[in-house]
Structures are given as structure tokens and as C-alpha cells.
Amino acid sequence: xxxxxxxLNAILSKNIFEYILVDTDxxxxxxxxxxxxxxxxxxxxxxxxxxxxxxxxxxxDEIKKIFVKRYCLFTLETVHKNGYYLNISIEYCDAxxxxxxxxxxxxxxxxxQSLLQYSNESTLLYNTLDKVLNNQNVMIFVASKxxxxxxxxxxxDYFDIxxxxxxxxxxxxxxxxINKNIKDYDQLYHYVLDEEREIILKNDVFLLQVSKIEATxxxxxLTKITDISYKANRDYLTGLYRKNYLTEVGEQLxxxxxxFALVVLDLDNFKNINDTYGHLVGDNVxxxxxxxxxxxxxxxxIFARWGGEEFLLLMKDTTPMEIKExxxxxxxxxxxxxxxxxxxxxxxxxxxxxxxxxxxxxLLYRADKALYEAKNSGKNRIVFxxx
Amino acid sequence: MIRKKILLIGDFGVGKTSLIKRYIDNEFSDQYKTTxxxxxxxxxxxxxxxxxxxxIWDIEGATPIKKIPSSYFKxxxxxxxxxxxxxxxxxxxxxxxxENFLSVNPSSKYVIAYNKIxxxxxxxxxxLEQTLSDNDFMTSAxxxxxxxxxxxxxxxxxxx
Numbered sequence: 001x002x003x004x005x006x007x008l009n010a011i012l013s014k015n016i017f018e019y020i021l022v023d024t025d026x027x028x029x030x031x032x033x034x035x036x037x038x039x040x041x042x043x044x045x046x047x048x049x050x051x052x053x054x055x056x057x058x059x060x061d062e063i064k065k066i067f068v069k070r071y072c073l074f075t076l077e078t079v080h081k082n083g084y085y086l087n088i089s090i091e092y093c094d095a096x097x098x099x100x101x102x103x104x105x106x107x108x109x110x111x112x113q114s115l116l117q118y119s120n121e122s123t124l125l126y127n128t129l130d131k132v133l134n135n136q137n138v139m140i141f142v143a144s145k146x147x148x149x150x151x152x153x154x155x156x157d158y159f160d161i162x163x164x165x166x167x168x169x170x171x172x173x174x175x176x177x178i179n180k181n182i183k184d185y186d187q188l189y190h191y192v193l194d195e196e197r198e199i200i201l202k203n204d205v206f207l208l209q210v211s212k213i214e215a216t217x218x219x220x221x222l223t224k225i226t227d228i229s230y231k232a233n234r235d236y237l238t239g240l241y242r243k244n245y246l247t248e249v250g251e252q253l254x255x256x257x258x259x260f261a262l263v264v265l266d267l268d269n270f271k272n273i274n275d276t277y278g279h280l281v282g283d284n285v286x287x288x289x290x291x292x293x294x295x296x297x298x299x300x301x302i303f304a305r306w307g308g309e310e311f312l313l314l315m316k317d318t319t320p321m322e323i324k325e326x327x328x329x330x331x332x333x334x335x336x337x338x339x340x341x342x343x344x345x346x347x348x349x350x351x352x353x354x355x356x357x358x359x360x361x362x363l364l365y366r367a368d369k370a371l372y373e374a375k376n377s378g379k380n381r382i383v384f385x386x387x
Numbered sequence: 388m389i390r391k392k393i394l395l396i397g398d399f400g401v402g403k404t405s406l407i408k409r410y411i412d413n414e415f416s417d418q419y420k421t422t423x424x425x426x427x428x429x430x431x432x433x434x435x436x437x438x439x440x441x442x443i444w445d446i447e448g449a450t451p452i453k454k455i456p457s458s459y460f461k462x463x464x465x466x467x468x469x470x471x472x473x474x475x476x477x478x479x480x481x482x483x484x485x486e487n488f489l490s491v492n493p494s495s496k497y498v499i500a501y502n503k504i505x506x507x508x509x510x511x512x513x514x515l516e517q518t519l520s521d522n523d524f525m526t527s528a529x530x531x532x533x534x535x536x537x538x539x540x541x542x543x544x545x546x547x
Contacts, residue, residue, distance in 0.1 A: 050390065054427055054442045058392040058462020076458070078424025078447075085424060109423060117421040120399045120450060127476070 020100040021093065022049050024067050026060065029097060038102050040082050049100065055079055055088060066092045078109055085109035139206070139222040141174070142213065143185035148172060149217065158201070174220070177201060177252065178208070189218045198225070200248055205233070235305040237283060238290045246304035246312050250360045253316060260316035261323050262363050264350045264371040265293070268379040270309035273342045285342045292337060296330045312364075320353055320386060327351060327382050335380060346380035353386055388438045391545055392462055396455060396484050397469035398477040399448030402502040405528035406469065407445050410538055415529050422447045425459055430538075434546050441542065449484065460491040465545045467537060469500045472507055472515065472525075496544040499523045500537055505530040 020043060021029040028043040036042040039052045050057055055076050066072045075089040087103040133140055139155040141148050151167055161167045175188040177199050182188050191197070192210040199208045199222070206222040213219045233245040253260055267289060274282040286309065293313070297303055302314040315323055327349050334347045350371025354363055370383040377383070395403040404422050408414050411428045422445055430441040444463070449455050460466075466488050470477040481499060489495065501519070504512060505527040515525060522540065526533045 054390065054429065054440075055425070057390045057442050058464070060462075062461070076425070077456075080424055080426035113421060113423040116423055116447070116450075117419075120421050120448075121419070123451065124400060127474070 016104045018102040022098050023096055038081050038084050063090055066098050141220050142217050144216050145184050145186050238305050241304040243304050243306045246302050246314055247360055249302050250314055259354055260314055261351055261353045262367045263313040264367045265311040266348050266371055267309040268346045268348055277341050281341050285339050288339055292333050293330055324384055348374040348379050349382040350374055351384045388440055390440045391464045392442045393465040394444040394463050395467045395469055397448055398480055399450050401469045401471040401477050402528050403469050404445050406534055407443055409528040409534045434542055437546055457491050460488055463492050463495055465495055465541050466497040467500055469502050471503050472501050473503055498541045500526040502526045
């Protein structure tokens with residue numbers, strides 16, 4: 001007991017510990033004079049320690065093992081009692097005695113609490129902002145010089161990217177869609193800052209705007225304006241895209257090194273229909289023709305009117321064999337269809353597949369040349385230029 | 388007299404401390420103050436003629452980077468799992484809290500508090516109610532809805 005008292009005096013002199021000695025039934029034997037500030041009362045000899053430290057309730061059996069196992073320690077950290085934060089531990093003294101130490105950790109815990117409060121409030125704010133960003137109708141991304149650092153869910157969904165981690169690992173160079181001379185997002189920032197720009201991603205037109213949020217980071221927003229520019233890109237009579245739009249999509253695919261085929265479609269002897277039945281009948285034939293072609297093409301094909309009775313079809317993600325089969329089906333459907341007043345109408349087709357290093361103008365030239373061959377060899381047929 | 392330890396468990400900011408404050412002191416404060424560590428509140432109850440001192444452990448909530456220490460769970464006879472009905476993630480995390488608790492106390496009883504119900508519209512409350520089971524309660528510490536019932540049902544279940 002004398003040795004314990006020496007140790008306790010040493011501990012108590014630091015004024016951060018108080019103690020209670022308990023017997024094997026967890027009844028109080030003795031306590032230091034300062035315990036009352038933590039427990040609101042000074043335990044009397046023979047009192048049940050659980051009255052004062054109910055934190056031990058439910059663990060009585062485990063605590064009593066201290067007397068058997070010796071030196072076994074039972075600890076509870078950061079317990080809030082009477083306005084103080086304490087670490088409470090109980091430890092073996094001798095076969096009849098255990099010591100409960102109350103370690104005052106209030107100062108350090110209050111600092112930790114301030115940090116935790118800040119962290120939790122920040123998390124709540126971040127979660128709210130995240131929800132706000134993800135509910136926007138625009139695609140948002142934050143980029144530094146060469147990388148996209150953040151993007152909202154709408155952006156990730158559009159590019160079929162699972163999460164931000166995946167986005168960071170893959171190189172999605174939005175700036176390349178805009179101007180070949182732009183080499184990074186800093187240059188894109190200056191390019192877009194002066195004048196918001198239109199950008200075509202996949203088959204949609206977006207308005208790209210930018211603002212600086214940090215010296216190193218810029219916030220870009222992509223607002224889908226396909227609907228706004230609908231009329232500009234569409235042919236009034238048929239509702240199809242115009243040639244310019246199809247050409248732009250083709251150029252973007254070439255830049256991304258994606259292979260595709262271009263089909264030029266021309267209604268045979270269409271001038272005769274206009275001359276014989278008038279332009280209204282001719283217009284109806286064009287509309288019916290467009291309807292028939294649309295039944296056979298896929299969603300990601302781009303169908304456009306070049307002018308007059310000439311049309312263009314851009315087909316990607318497919319093989320030459322599939323293209324040929326599909327166009328043959330279209331040819332047959334048109335031949336079989338009864339165009340009312342105009343009766344039977346046929347169509348000729350010139351097809352060319354994109355070659356290595358080829359540009360859009362040359363591809364169009366070759367497809368048109370194939371059409372010319374189809375016309376010259378009897379019309380109502382397909383000529384396919386593989387190279 | 389018997390003593391029973393119960394815990395309130397859930398993510399941070401779901402209203403664990405507020406539920407205890409409403410139950411013990413019949414008070415409520417709108418000001419959010421993060422709980423750190425653990426604080427015990429006592430409540431004397433007589434259930435089925437049994438005098439019981441309830442030791443209610445208010446423990447700090449789980450955060451995305453800090454889980455609840457399982458050492459707090461030892462010796463608990465029951466638990467109230469709390470989520471915030473306005474934060475979907477706190478509802479989704481309920482199962483993992485329940486699993487962690489039952490791994491330490493497999494035979495303990497528990498109830499679930501869908502707290503801050505006052506933030507939902509009447510229509511939303513009705514929709515939520517359809518999904519709840521017998522031991523789930525829509526609660527509001529702010530509006531004093533179902534708080535006493537929540538504790539009462541748990542204690543009765545514990546003393547059975």
C-alpha cells in the first residue's frame with residue numbers, strides 16, 4: 001500500500017489524474033480528494049463504484065477478471081462527466097485492490113471536438129453542394145492544366161464514366177473537340193473566356209462557358225443547346241440534318257480516329273416527277289422516301305439532306321457487309337413502295353468507307369463518284385467503294 | 388433495482404443527442420453540437436413493476452472516416468439506431484451499424500428511429516410509414532414525436 005501511495009502522489013502531483021481504490025466486489029475503499037469535481041460527489045467507503053461510474057455497467061465480469069489475470073487493464077476513452085472529458089481505466093493493484101484512474105483530457109478533447117465539429121459541418125455542406133451540382137441540368141467540370149479534377153454526375157453519365165476516380169485515370173480531352181490548336185485546359189479557358197463556344201459532343205451541340213475558380217482551376221459548363229440550334233441544323237422540308245452538320249460529325253470522328261462509311265443517296269429521275277406532277281407531289285415523294293429510309297437506319301446513324309433529291313447517310317460502328325445489306329434493304333423497300341401519284345420510284349446509292357489519313361472532302365468525293373457509277377450503270381443500284 | 392445499458396447509434400448529425408435530451412429533460416435545441424466520446428444519462432423507470440435504471444449512452448456518430456469504436460458496445464442490453472430521414476446516406480448506413488452492434492451483442496434488442504420526421508411533408512411521411520416494420524419509429528426530437536414510445540418499446544422488449 002505504501003508503494004502505491006508513492007506512485008499515486010507522483011501521478012496526482014501532475015493534477016491530471018484522480019483515483020479511486022476498489023475491492024474485488026467493486027466497492028470503494030478510498031478515493032483522492034479531487035474526484036468530486038468529476039463525479040459530483042466524493043464516494044464514501046463501501047459505496048458501489050457503479051453508482052459513480054455507471055460506464056462500467058455491463059462490464060462488471062470483465063472488470064473483475066483484473067483480480068485474476070493481474071495487470072489487466074480496462075479502459076474507456078473520452079467519457080463526458082460533469083463538464084469534463086475523462087479517460088477512465090481500472091487496473092490491478094493487488095489481490096484485494098484495483099485502482100480506478102480518472103485522467104482529465106478535457107483540454108485536448110475540446111480541441112478535437114472543434115475539429116470534429118468543423119469536419120462534420122463541412123461534410124454536410126459538401127454533401128449538399130454535391131447534390132446541388134448533380135441536380136443541375138448542365139454538365140459541369142473543373143479542370144486544371146491537363147486534367148479534369150471534378151465533374152458532376154450529369155457529365156459522368158454522358159460520357160459513361162463510373163466515378164470521379166475513373167475520370168481522373170482516363171484522358172478525356174474536351175479541348176480537342178473545339179480547336180485542334182488548343183493543347184490544354186488553360187488554353188481552352190482563354191479561348192472560351194472571350195466568347196462562349198459551341199461544341200459538338202457525340203451527336204449533341206453544347207454551349208461551353210468558363211469561369212475561373214482558383215488560379216490553377218477553371219470551371220467549365222456545358223449546356224445542351226441541340227434544341228436551340230435545331231432549326232439551324234435541320235432541313236425544313238424533311239426534318240433531317242443538313243449536310244454541314246453531318247460533315248462536322250464526320251470530321252470529329254476522323255479526329256478521334258473512328259472508322260465509318262458514307263452513303264450518298266439520289267432518287268432516280270426525280271426531275272421528271274417534279275416536271276410531270278408538280279413540286280408538291282415531288283415534296284411528298286421526298287418525305288415518303290425519308291420515312292422509308294428512317295425505318296431501316298439505326299439511332300446513331302446520321303441522315304442528312306444534301307440538297308434537292310440528294311441525301312447523305314453516315315454509318316459508324318458497323319462492317320462493310322452490314323452496310324451493304326442494310327442499304328440493299330432500303331433500295332428494295334423504295335422500289336417496292338407505291339408513292340401514290342408518282343407511282344414507283346427508285347434510288348441509286350454510292351458508298352465509300354473511310355480510308356487511313358482520309359479527310360471528309362475526299363470521302364465525300366469518292367462516295368459521290370460511286371453514286372455517279374451507279375447512275376451510269378442503269379440506276380436503282382448500289383456501288384460500294386471499299387478503297 | 389436493475390441497471391440496463393442502452394446505446395444510441397448512427398451517423399453524425401442524425402439527432403442522437405437531441406433524442407436523449409428530449410427524453411431526459413424534455414428539451415430541444417436547434418444548434419448542432421458534435422458529440423465527442425461518450426456521455427451517459429440516467430433515467431429511472433418502472434416497467435411491469437420492475438424498477439430499472441436506464442443508462443443511456445450517447446456516443447459520437449460515425450463519420451465517413453471514423454467508425455464507432457466497438458468497445459462502447461460491450462455489455463449493452465439494447466440499442467436505438469438513428470437515421471436522419473432527410474439524408475438518404477444515413478438510412479443506407481443503418482444496416483452496417485446494426486451488423487456491427489449485433490456482432491458484439493448478438494442477443495441484444497434494438498429499435499430504429501427515423502428521426503427529423505418534422506422535415507418531411509405529410510405525403511412523404513405516409514410513404515415512409517408504409518415501409519416501416521413494428522420496431523421502426525418515425526421520430527422528431529424537435530416536435531416531440533414518438534420519443535417516449537421509442538424508449539418505452541425498447542425497454543419493454545429488453546425486460547421481457
